[in-house]
Amino acid sequence: MSRTIALAICLTGVPAPVPAARAQTAATPPAPQQTAGKVVLDSSSRIIATLEKRRSEFQASPAALKQYVNSEFDRLFDRDYAARLVLGVHGRGAADTEVKLFADAMAENLMGRYGTSLLDFDDKLRVRVKSETPLPGGRGVRVASEFLRSNGAPVPVDYLMRNTGGQWKVFDVMVEGISYVQTFKTQFDAPLRQKSIAQVAADLRNGNLQAGGSN
Secondary structure, eight states, X not given: XXXXXXXXXXXXXXXXXXXXXXXOSOSSXXXXXXXHHHHHHHHXXXXXXXXHHTHHHHHXXXXXXXXXXXXXXXXXXXXXXXXHHHHGGGGTTOOHHHHHXXXXXXXXXXXXXXXXXXXXXXXXXXXXXXXEEEOGGGOOEEEEEEEEOSSSOOEEEEEEEEEETTEEEXXXXXXXXXXXXXXXXXXXXXXXXXXXXXXXXXXXXHTSSOTTOOO
């Protein structure tokens, strides 16, 4: 499941590190120029095409694959916000720098383990956006999509997105109903009860703790 989550995240462009503090120019962000569903479809289609076109290059050079994935990470995923959701009560009162440290370590660990598996996807893979519905409390929208494979049933993948700075940003991915945020929130609860955020981040970086556990 973690491999599928890694692919689902990559197909929308999960982010590289972003500045911890962002200037707010207005109380209400400007309206996005595209619908959230179109952002998901366009990003997914672009990344699938690139992974297929450059498959041989990426297989020969893991560094090139990492650079490409990191560049896509900048585009869409609200990693720091997602990390705060994963931290839950453990993140209350935490500085932005701590949250960013945890977010970066978790993403690096996950993609370090499953990044090369992005090249194993079905070359006939396509993404279909089914619907876009508002989330309760004005939190954003839920984009329901499917991974259409040449062999096997479609895999339902939902993206929870919010408008930040006039752009749609993904903050959670749900694969077959299993939430990325909830999965890691549950996994990291025990370590965070015993250690600081910085210590758990260090465990992720040195491999003593693995995001997603067993595959």
